[in-house]
Amino acid sequence: MTLDELRQNIDKIDDTLLELYNQRMDLVHKVGELKNTTGAPIYRPEREQAILNRLKAKNKGRLTNVAIDALFLEMFAVSRNLELPEGVAYLGPEASFTHQAAESKFGAMSAYLPIGSIQGVFREVTKGTAKFGVVPIENSSSGIVSDTISSLDEYDLKIIAEVVIDVHLSFATLSEDIKKIDKIYSKDIAFGQCRLFMEDLGLNEIEHIPVESTAKAAKLAMKDENAAAICPSVAAKINNLPIRFENIEDDTSNRTRFLVISNFENLPSGDDKTSLLVKLDNTPGSLVSFLNDFEKSKINLTKIKSHIVEGKSIFFIEFLGHKDDEKIKPILEKHADEIKVLGSYVREADDV
Numbered sequence: 521m522t523l524d525e526l527r528q529n530i531d532k533i534d535d536t537l538l539e540l541y542n543q544r545m546d547l548v549h550k551v552g553e554l555k556n557t558t559g560a561p562i563y564r565p566e567r568e569q570a571i572l573n574r575l576k577a578k579n580k581g582r583l584t585n586v587a588i589d590a591l592f593l594e595m596f597a598v599s600r601n602l603e604l605p606e607g608v609a610y611l612g613p614e615a616s617f618t619h620q621a622a623e624s625k626f627g628a629m630s631a632y633l634p635i636g637s638i639q640g641v642f643r644e645v646t647k648g649t650a651k652f653g654v655v656p657i658e659n660s661s662s663g664i665v666s667d668t669i670s671s672l673d674e675y676d677l678k679i680i681a682e683v684v685i686d687v688h689l690s691f692a693t694l695s696e697d698i699k700k701i702d703k704i705y706s707k708d709i710a711f712g713q714c715r716l717f718m719e720d721l722g723l724n725e726i727e728h729i730p731v732e733s734t735a736k737a738a739k740l741a742m743k744d745e746n747a748a749a750i751c752p753s754v755a756a757k758i759n760n761l762p763i764r765f766e767n768i769e770d771d772t773s774n775r776t777r778f779l780v781i782s783n784f785e786n787l788p789s790g791d792d793k794t795s796l797l798v799k800l801d802n803t804p805g806s807l808v809s810f811l812n813d814f815e816k817s818k819i820n821l822t823k824i825k826s827h828i829v830e831g832k833s834i835f836f837i838e839f840l841g842h843k844d845d846e847k848i849k850p851i852l853e854k855h856a857d858e859i860k861v862l863g864s865y866v867r868e869a870d871d872v
């Protein structure tokens with residue numbers, strides 16, 4: 521076939537796709553109307569997962585599982601937007617890693633609201649300014665994000681999904697001569713993730729200025745010939761700040777896990793994870809006896825992190841399964857006074 525012939529065939533298929541997309545959106549629109557009369561949540565991650573699993577199982581064509589995810593997740597985001605446009609608050613500013621995580625879940629069409637603090641994201645979702653919030657929970661090199669744990673404790677919202685993204689940092693500066701740089705802007709956590717790079721380039725002796733976000737670091741470095749920023753490449757690009765080195769993090773498998781929070785609970789999907797906050801009295805052995813109940817029921821614990829909130833020790837615990845699963849429900853009921861169930865949601869990642 522010639523290029524022209526191939527393109528004519530592609531055009532025909534695109535016409536059919538357009539027709540089929542519109543037919544699908546007619547049905548989605550009806551689902552939206554139905555949900556709006558009953559007040560049922562628009563976003564149903566477990567249903568989306570079931571659709572993806574079904575399609576991947578029957579797929580015999582050239583599309584990989586990653587390609588199926590990419591195409592259909594964007595389509596789900598468009599569907600949800602059509603059913604009811606709902607805002608997404610995230611830990612900003614624009615071009616932050618949290619923004620990237622939010623876009624990977626909610627697509628290009630959603631209304632995004634950058635918020636200056638993690639607590640602010642929880643506040644806006646609680647007030648209803650945004651239906652969803654996206655916040656970081658842990659990074660493979662710097663660990664748990666305390667502000668998120670404290671906010672999960674303080675606010676009455678549910679975790680409804682998780683997203684894991686690879687975190688790569690760039691070194692960006694207007695200066696063409698590294699030796700002339702006298703200050704580096706970044707987020708405190710990001711400085712910690714690029715120690716070896718800075719050591720190798722002799723950048724440890726100059727001033728390191730921590731700012732609220734890596735995106736802000738790029739903005740500031742743009743105003744000063746002798747400054748540099750450690751930031752995601754997207755933040756450098758939107759500020760027109762030249763990138764001199766990419767992937768400068770010590771651990772190139774650096775990943776951050778984010779949580780999506782909202783005001784509803786998911787139904788079981790068959791492959792879920794549940795997060796809890798556990799506050800035990802300080803008697804010796806109380807944690808062991810709590811964990812024994814999980815062990816006895818063969819529930820797979822995937823995370824236990826202790827954390828101090830207002831001087832009190834609490835545990836952030838995660839396990840595989842849904843809070844309403846038969847073998848899980850009785851344990852949660854037995855310990856109801858000590859735990860806060862933060863949510864059950866489709867498992868997307870093992871650990872970061």
Ligand SMILES: O=C(O)C(=O)C[C@]1(C(=O)O)C=C[C@@H](O)C=C1
Nearest residue numbers: 551562563564565567568596599
């Ligand atoms: O099945 C639903 O509940 C829908 O709203 C439809 C649909 C879809 O596009 O298939 C859209 C949004 C939900 O998150 C899940 C699925």
